[in-house]
Amino acid sequence: MNSGEVKKIRDRFLKELEGSKSPSERKKICKRYIEEELSSVFCCLKDLSGENKAKVGKAANELRQMINEKMKESKESEETKEEWLDVTLPGKQPSFGGVHPLAKLQERCEEIFAKMGFISVEGPEMENEWYNFDALNFTPDHPVRDMQDTLFIKQKDREKLEAKDKLLMRTHTSPVQVRYMEKNEPPLRIIVLGRVFRNETTDSSHDINFHQLEGLMVGESISVANFRSVISFFFKELFEDSVEVRLRPSFFPFTEPSFEVDVSCTICNKKGCSVCQKTGWLEVVGAGMVHPNVLKSAGVDTERFNGFAFGVGLDRIAMVAQEIDSIRLFYSGDLRFLKQF
């Protein structure tokens, strides 16, 4: 053994290394040379003598150092190597369902009104005539009661019953106004989100049950200007900042003055389209200042307090916002519809 032989080992190593294809292969080569070739050199070192021993020892040490360096390099390049993934392959789908679009909208309404201090409260879906009509200033036997196609509950000898025992499915969420005011002192701010019923033939915009958002604010010196501020904030939050809100006269037995609230059409931006029937405006809210008779039937001091109330068709809002063309889809239970939300 002489230093020339060590050099041959070195050349062989470098050549092999050059021909290798991957860092892991290079690592294997390094390992083999250290464990096999070099160790045999070191083994026979003890049999050598003098000058030769020193030469061979030096060359072998140098070679070991070089191999170690190469090994380190290979390791590093192996660590940074890209492991190929197809990122466009579909991920492993977790099972995920969905909340009904109207429930989602309800939560959004609750959030927006909570910012203005309105709390969400509930009331029964099966009501009696007193809360649904009498307490809300609907005169008995007046055509106004026919404005709402009421779904009545079949009861024996119904005509003989008191208004509070005559049952029906609530035609609006307004009875909750009276129920809440009976139990709570003003000032108060509430919203009611719930299911209401009308006994009318169903079509793409009418269904036997649908949902309303009701609002009520009662306090000292509440004004139409206050109402306009509250309802504008709501629609700006719900739709977009640029949405416009306008009030025009209307009539409801339980408010005086009464308004119809229109919002500028979010689909065509007031240019006129099929959704807004070319008017540029969507009629979405019935509202007004609470009629003193309603406050009185709930036991509120009308000398001191007044307020405003409003009702919004939740289904219609969802239909406009999400471009849904039939109200019946909400109650269809069709997963092809529900899965989209």
Add this chain to the structure above:
Amino acid sequence: MKFSYDFLQSFFEKKLLPTEELADLLMMHFFEVESVEKNGNDFVIDIDILPSRTADCFSHIGIAREISAITGMKHKEPTVKIKQGKEDISERIKVDVKGACNRYMLRAVKGVKIKESPEYIKNRLISCGLKPINNIVDITNYIMLETGQPLHAFDVKKIQGEKIIVRYAKKRERIVTLDEKKVDLEEDVLVIADESSPLGIAGIKGGVVPEIDKDTTEIYIESANFDSKTIRKGSQKTGIRTDASVRFEHGLPCEFAEIAMDRVVSLILENAGGEVMKGAVDYYPEKSRTEERKISVSIDKINSVLGVDIPLKKAEDTLRSLGFKIKREGKIFSATIPYFRPDVAIPEDLIEEVGRIYGYENIEPVPPKEVVIPQKESKTLKVKRTTRNILSGLGFFETYNYSFINQKKADFFNYENLTEMEKPVSLEFKYLRPSLIPNLLSNLSENEKNMADVKMFEVGKIFTNIKNKKGEKNSLGLVCSDGDFYKTKGEVDVLFKKISGKSVFYEKKEDESGFFKKGQLAKVLIEKEEAGFFGVASEKVKKEWKLKSNAVFGEFDLEKVINLYEEDKKYEQISKFPYSLFDVAVFVQEKTPYSEVLNKVKKTGGKYIKEVELFDVYQGEGVPENMKSFALRIYFQDKNKTLSSSKINELQKKVMTALDSVSEWKVRKK
């Protein structure tokens, strides 16, 4: 209600605004204009007159007054020109009113010539949807459109006797109406009759007998005020709805009768000639009792309610322009309500008048200054929201079904004491749902046609009827198509643990209904309270709903969950000391429930048991016949110190001995 633009123009000297502009103004200050359509040289404006204004605005003069108040253009009230004859009507005819009539007027005109009406009358009638017939009939209709007061004309020669009677129909009485329809009258329908038979259905439709024809020369004109409820009922009973009945139903001021009578006579004399007899028969018992109605409101109240700053003078002018007579003392208006505005009764009504003419769109938004009193949200809403969020996270889709079920579903489930609806539009809505399950099964069945994996839930009201006491409560229903009882159980378990923060147990529920596979029904107990059930659908259910898969379905009482709901779950101190793991397998009888094994382990280990996991259930090689193996991983821990190895040994031995001590159980030796 349809209005003729040309007719409206006739009340004004100056030219009205173009129709579109006029429609916009009416929309913003009065009521909604539904359409404007051309009719020859005229335009038809369709306005949605809401119930508060039907008395004065089912008429062109009413709309003209509105236009006048909104635009500031002066309108003129129609004029009357009557030259009376010498003969007094009271010598010719008497009126006998037997009920439901507030005022009844008759006048007589002799020597009229029946012919076609002038063009302008015919055109305006057509614009308003009425068919011209002859001058007398047309003029009565025309004055109804003008004043809002329905009128009727009879041919004098066709009336028997000397009396006009307003009475209820007799038993089995019949009438043939002007359009030659036979109508059977019920005893609460009001009629106008002569001494022998009915001449017309009061306020609803004239009879064919006293019809005006080309040979008519002498007429009586009726201008009356009938009780609105009676007319409404009569119209419903006879199924006849006319321009007259609609106006009476909504109620009219009695003053209208006289004003319209003067106008109709005046126009008949002008267009059909003849001579009007002296005076009028006028049954009007309440006349002496009608008095001027007044209400007071201050400008401060007006401005405070509207949230604006309208000058005193402007508010006063507005009210005057609408026909109110105003007396002002300082800041307070005392307004005398004109006879044609029966809807105005309280100060708020005056505020509305000022507000709408001022224009609601001119009221700038002002945030409320009223203090907000913070309120707590109800637990119900929180529970519903959390339920929705958890279940949707677990792969369920929320559905909203109708609150009703049909007869077929009611029969299948043998529901008793259902709450039935009165004349629902469809029999699909015959009963209020006593459970969410029937409609959810329909959802499953329908959706299986389109997809394989269906997991749905509904949160909604169900309706109860216990001992004739009707009620409602919040319920949660769910349905899955995969038929994997344990998977659904896991999901139900996550839901109730998360939502209640309490311990949740399951027990086998005996099912007598046959809606579940035998022995595959469980009840859920939250803190010992039964909160619902779920199980695998039986073949009977599968067949009825044509289900493709083995469904798992269940229903839970949300009211109970709401009662148990606690927002703040108590924190349990995390132990600083290590736990020790111990795996043990035990052979038990095939039908031994896991809960028995678990309870045994927990009871034996007591406070040292941190948790027990079941990691394998096995039957087969190595397990004796008719037995199964439960493999448990037990976590031992002491909250206060590190467990010594001798203590751990002791615990392990205790558990094994306890399990072994149960007859027919056997700890598996390693």
